[in-house]
Amino acid sequence: MELLGSAILILARWDVVAALLVGSVGGVIIGAIPGVGAAVAIAILLPATFSLDPIVGLSALLGIYGSSMYGGAIPAILINTPGTAVNALTTYEGTPMTERGEARRALSLAYSASFYGAVFSIVCLILLSPVLAWIAPMFGSREIFLAALLGVILVVLAHRGQILLAGMMAGFGIWLNTIGLETLQYSQRYTFGQTWLSGGVDLIVVVLGIFAISQAFVLLVEPDKRAHAEPITGGLLSGFKELAVYKRVAAASGSFGVMMGMIPGVGEFTAQFLSYTYAQKTSKTPEAFGKGSPEGLIASETANNAVPAAAMIPLLALGIPGEALTAMMLAVFYVHNVIPGPGLFQNQLDFVVAIYLALLVLNVLVLVFLLFSTNILLKVIEIPTRFIGMAVLTLSFVGVYSLRNSAIDCAMAAGFGIFGFIMKRFSLPIVPIILGMVLGGIMENKLRTSMMRVKTPFDFVDRPIAFLLFLIIIIVLASHAFGLWRGFRSSRESNR
């Protein structure tokens, strides 16, 4: 109770509440604009929060992180264009419902399912806290190294059909992170004698380049698009009643979201895939899926909104991000002198609880905002895409230049922008670059530290959690190799 009181005190400030409000409302608006998304917004706004108090800056960015998917459902349902990538599945059910005149029902279901998924996940996070606080101190350097290694492996393997490319890009990220002065022997790495490379390549510069500037280039180069959506009439609260009818699907989807969110490198798409498959297989009307099934819509929106809070678990407890957005959130924490990891749960548990509460509050704010302003948000959808591209490019300048007032940073970000633009043209995986950078740095530090106490290779896995993580890595790699071998064998048999 004392802990809760302390957490409430951290949040009970006008600037924190204002940041939560601006972040959550801003996140919904950004999510509703097709082609922008939370990654672009967080990348741009991150440097702008440097001057704010840690909890204020974190609240604003958490607001965007936790609310963008709510907004993304609006264009997915009304104009068959997902606002964020994770709303893609929502188009399968939302658009047919709109076509048969059930747009209000679809939106209402999406809002209530999203709210349920998010709250379900936050409650799980709160209930898991004591367990995390107990387990987190058991993670020493070698366990964190193995968890980061598992994260890299899972991120690469999650890119089905592009695993080799994802591995190549993860390697690129690991290499990028090593550029500059290394602090053990004080030697330069890959600076080619250039002093401006001695400080290394800043993660935020790379993130802004390959997420924000590249997206601006995409929007500016492609033909202008203007969408139009018909206004919604009537209330949007009825979705909660319908959600109660499909409570089994909602509970299962929320659980999938939490489980997949906790595993680094897996995230929303797998959670949606499992939830949607489960909902279809157990439905009395599986033939309705893809034609406007409310169960499919609930599965999609519940699962994707349950992931962000769950993804905070490995981030807060171990300091290990599972996907691009949590990698950015890790940068947010570092910038604001909050170091996620076992120490956070031991020394600043009230801060952790304050983050949970902030997530809870922002979901309530978002729901209230959406219930009253959906028709206003339709105007945002109608903004021409090239105009949005122009805004993103102009805002990207704020993000990069305010870091160090460096034109070299801007040039590097623009270079990564072109690189990201070409990668996007070919649909090549860009997320492994960011995770390679972040996890590569963690692995380098933790491996060095842990090897100081290790005499033989077996010593490395002589602690229970280290052994368990090592075993999981072996199982993941072996099962993937087995899958490849099975696929090779079946294709050879079919060729005969």
Added chain:
Amino acid sequence: MRQSFNGTLAGSLDAHMTQQHEESTQRPGDLIFIALFVLFSIFLLSQLAAETRFVPNGKLVEQPRFWPAIGVLLMVGFGLAQIALRWRVKAGWDPGEVAVWLRAFEYLIWFMAYVAVVPVLGYLATTIAFTTSLAFRQGYRGVRNLGAAALLGLTIVLVFKTGLSVKIPGGAVYEYLHGPLRNFMIVNF
């Protein structure tokens, strides 16, 4: 997007999970881009000894060369494997794709020009000029459209520089202003 729904959910979701991988096979030139990237990786590998240090008698994981080597070897290994697997499938090239890249380069130049002018003319004037002229370049005409672009620039400056006090220095031209006005412009715009 919905048209691709054919009952094979795993297939369609897989496409989303791999960032709409099917598009990459429709747009020729990706293999050439990957080949260029692998060449860059091989160049980095060739520079490994020159650009990183090896400490005699030091532990392997403590070598400054260890992690750059892992990164570069992953790039080269996975890249060569990708080329070997894809080489026989298709290695087409569309000159139109280069034109699209060049159009993106044009906006890179716009961006760098913006970066170069801000320290001279100041954030406010440069941003309004940038958004308005870029809107004109994008084909927007008329007072309403160009006014909206100028308003966008003004709003960005008011939110970030005036409101959030982000670190963007005042323009050199502000030095020609007098006393309090000069300070006001440096602090807010």
